[in-house]
Amino acid sequence: MRTLVRNIGKIVGIETSGRLRLCGGEMAALGTLDDAWLLTEGDRIAAFGRMDDCGEMAVDRTVDAGGGMLFPSFCDSHTHLVYAGSREQEFLDKINGLSYEEIARRGGGILNSADLLHNTSEEELYEQAMERVREIIGMGTGCVEIKSGYGLTTADELKMLRVIRRIRQTAPLAVRATFLGAHAVARDYIGRQGEYVNLIIDEMLPAVAAEGLADFVDVFCDRGFFRVSETRRILKAARRLGLQPKIHANELAVSGGVQVGVEEEALSVDHLERMGAEEIEALRGSATMPTLLPGAAFFLGMDYPPAREMIRRGLGVALASDYNPGSSPSGNMRMVVSLASIRMRMTPAEAINAATLNGAYAMGLARDYGSITAGKVANFFLTRPMPSVEFFSYAYQTPLIRRIFLAGEEVVA
Ligand code: NIG
Ligand code: FE
Numbered sequence: 177m178r179t180l181v182r183n184i185g186k187i188v189g190i191e192t193s194g195r196l197r198l199c200g201g202e203m204a205a206l207g208t209l210d211d212a213w214l215l216t217e218g219d220r221i222a223a224f225g226r227m228d229d230c231g232e233m234a235v236d237r238t239v240d241a242g243g244g245m246l247f248p249s250f251c252d253s254h255t256h257l258v259y260a261g262s263r264e265q266e267f268l269d270k271i272n273g274l275s276y277e278e279i280a281r282r283g284g285g286i287l288n289s290a291d292l293l294h295n296t297s298e299e300e301l302y303e304q305a306m307e308r309v310r311e312i313i314g315m316g317t318g319c320v321e322i323k324s325g326y327g328l329t330t331a332d333e334l335k336m337l338r339v340i341r342r343i344r345q346t347a348p349l350a351v352r353a354t355f356l357g358a359h360a361v362a363r364d365y366i367g368r369q370g371e372y373v374n375l376i377i378d379e380m381l382p383a384v385a386a387e388g389l390a391d392f393v394d395v396f397c398d399r400g401f402f403r404v405s406e407t408r409r410i411l412k413a414a415r416r417l418g419l420q421p422k423i424h425a426n427e428l429a430v431s432g433g434v435q436v437g438v439e440e441e442a443l444s445v446d447h448l449e450r451m452g453a454e455e456i457e458a459l460r461g462s463a464t465m466p467t468l469l470p471g472a473a474f475f476l477g478m479d480y481p482p483a484r485e486m487i488r489r490g491l492g493v494a495l496a497s498d499y500n501p502g503s504s505p506s507g508n509m510r511m512v513v514s515l516a517s518i519r520m521r522m523t524p525a526e527a528i529n530a531a532t533l534n535g536a537y538a539m540g541l542a543r544d545y546g547s548i549t550a551g552k553v554a555n556f557f558l559t560r561p562m563p564s565v566e567f568f569s570y571a572y573q574t575p576l577i578r579r580i581f582l583a584g585e586e587v588v589a
Pocket of ligand 1 (some may be wrong): 256285286396409424425472498500501502503504
């Protein structure tokens with residue numbers, strides 16, 4: 177199937193030099209082409225060019241973009257969108273003055289979600305998660321990473337990861353799976369954290385690897401959750417089984433998680449609301465992508481990560497939604513991109529690069545996704561006509577996305 181998209185006002189996010197991530201000053205430039213066409217062949221982008229040079233092409237289908245823009249789909253490299261039910265009671269607790277950590281200490285938070293998940297069948301969990309998947313597709317996401325971590329027993333972690341596998345098999349977007357057994361200490365192991373870490377290493381990880389259920393491993397390395405020494409042990413064991421690390425770090429305190437992530441060659445270290453100069457220094461020259469989740473800072477009323485300083489020091493950053501029931505009950509990547517500009521002073525160009533190519537890098541998918549490049553998977557959306565690229569971040573609530581294509585096929589969201 178060959179599809180020609182004609183009359184595109186502007187193609188955004190073109191990358192032709194083979195870069196798999198953009199760092200520092202590179203993030204400020206967004207490759208664009210005005211008055212353009214784009215051709216897909218099967219699931220891939222075949223070519224693009226200027227309408228002046230379009231000529232006659234033998235195609236199966238023509239799509240008129242009506243002067244709107246064409247963007248690469250968002251690559252959301254950090255979500256927890258498989259979960260049971262919701263946690264709006266804790267939202268009220270927060271309004272009434274409790275902090276995220278206080279709620280967690282009272283057995284709420286992640287343990288609350290683990291109880292709900294335990295009592296939900298795999299089928300029901302899949303149905304609930306697929307609603308969220310359809311929701312994020314409609315908001316422009318074309319690749320997503322999904323974590324386990326609301327199971328906290330071997331059986332329930334496997335249940336979650338099987339749901340993620342089924343989403344991968346049935347949904348039109350690209351999915352990567354992360355095993356996050358070290359999200360919190362399971363209720364039965366409270367006071368015996370070391371034993372829970374042993375359970376992760378001796379039982380959960382081998383079971384996950386035996387079924388080939390995860391691409392990555394993650395640890396919540398933060399105050400009140402997992403220590404650096406425990407994180408290191410889990411990551412080393414996971415790497416022996418072929419799972420590359422991604423880390424939650426420095427959300428609640430400067431935790432040492434960034435350093436251990438870099439040491440263990442994590443693909444990304446995520447959150448980073450608390451960053452010192454040493455953390456930034458540790459990331460410089462590494463292959464680890466710092467990933468910022470401004471939706472979580474917004475929802476919990478926390479400080480935002482120092483994106484400007486990180487970019488100034490030459491780092492690339494990725495943006496992701498953190499879609500989860502406790503700290504970010506939204507997978508809206510447009511909102512994330514706008515928040516990055518409003519609260520972290522990233523330019524719209526930097527934010528779009530961070531939410532597309534750098535997000536793809538943070539999932540190990542940048543060879544095939546994250547930009548408009550001939551040969552990459554044809555994941556893109558068309559917008560209404562807009563006066564500028566900046567308008568997309570500025571008019572942050574206006575429904576601007578008009579049509580969505582994933583793997584070359586139009587998706588009706
Ligand atoms: O990324 N920080 C740890 N994990 C999630 C929140 C999980 C939850 O509260 O359910 C996060 O913010
Ligand atoms: Fe998270």
